[in-house]
Amino acid sequence: MQFQxxxxxxxxxxxxxxxxxxxxRCNCPYCGSPAIVATPGTNPQPTMTTQPVSAxxxxxxxxxxxxxxxxVTVVFLALAALFAIVLSGLYIVFSAMSN
Ligand SMILES: [Zn+2]
Structure with a gap:
């Protein structure tokens, strides 16, 4: 059986x-580091994660x-909040100017 x-x-x-x-016991073909692999079955503690190739x-x-x-929702809410803050700021400035 092939294992990944x-x-x-x-x-x-x-x-x-x-x-x-x-x-x-095998060596990694990429970095050559030794590895002890317990394939799923009787051994309850595999040293590496294994999974069948079929899955x-x-x-x-x-x-x-x-x-x-x-x-997107978070960004939209942040923009809406910023817009509301800017609008209320402008409102305060213009109402102060008109008085
Ligand atoms: Zn490796």
């Missing part, structure tokens, strides 16, 4: 062949949109 490993040193992802539940990382599109929407 992410290196702790350089954060690169690489694949290894392993039997589930096995602990493998690739999925980025939730709706979550990104939600975050983006929130950011």
């Amino acid at each position: 490993i992410s290196c702790k040193s350089c954060k690169q992802n690489f694949g290894i062949d392993a039997i589930p539940g096995q602990t493998i 690739p990382k999925k980025i939730s599109r709706s979550k990104i949109d939600w975050h983006f929407g929130r950011k």
Whole structure:
């Protein structure tokens, strides 16, 4: 079974062949740092995060949109508040001038 490993040193992802539940010693092909990998199975404490290749990382599109929407809302509210402050400031200045 192929497992996707992410290196702790350089954060690169690489694949290894392993039997589930096995602990493998290998070197990172990118930075060469030694790694002891426990594939999901019998060992409860893997030294590196592993995940089967068949389940690739999925980025939730709706979550990104939600975050983006929130950011836009915050910016909009900040601008609206600034606009209100400027308007009230102008109002105070003009009412002081007319008196
Ligand atoms: Zn590495």
